[in-house]
Amino acid sequence: MRPPLDPYDVLIHLSPKQVPLLSQAVDPPHATFSRGILAGRVANTGGALPVIDFNPVTHYLAELRDAFGDLALFFYDPYGGTVIAVLWKPKAFTPLPFKTSQMVARRVEVSGEEAHTVPNVEAILEDFRVMGQGLVKSVEPRTEKWVV
Structure with a gap:
């Protein structure tokens, strides 16, 4: 079963090479990824x-x-999901x-003599990228329902 992604506000796309359970995904890739090869003799290093x-x-x-749990809900398929x-x-x-x-994760907006805080969405999206460096391929905001 593949759930629709239309109702979500932001999609964080992950690098498939970094998803350890990718082979268990609904649509597993046709090619597998090599995790690397040890240089030198394996017998000398103990394997x-x-x-x-x-x-x-x-x-x-x-x-x-x-x-960001106070601002958003996060959903992920633990069996090889890449989003x-x-x-x-x-x-x-x-x-x-x-x-x-x-x-x-908030910024100040002043109206008249009152100061209020609202979420700083641009900074939050950048935090998504920075926190997932090496794991996150891209962050896709879907701004049809909200404004950046």
Whole structure:
């Protein structure tokens, strides 16, 4: 089953070479990726040690949820998915009264004598790229439903 991606606000496309369970995907690739070859004689080095239970995508997803869980929901197929779908929470774009403790991923907008904070979407999208460096291939904002 392949879910539609239309309802999501942002799509984070992952590099297929970095997805460890890619072979379990709904549409597995026709070609497989080589993880590299050791230089020198393997017998002298004791052989290659397999990396077990390391999934960079789940670590990245946990970091995203920890940093931006108050603003968005993150969806991912743990069996070889190459896209993390982001859905803004309904109250994410509600202006909040200015407080220095609530300035994470927000910017200040001043109207008259009142200062409010709103999400800084451009900075959040850049954070998605920076936090996933080497893992994220591209970040695709879908701005039909919201404004950057």
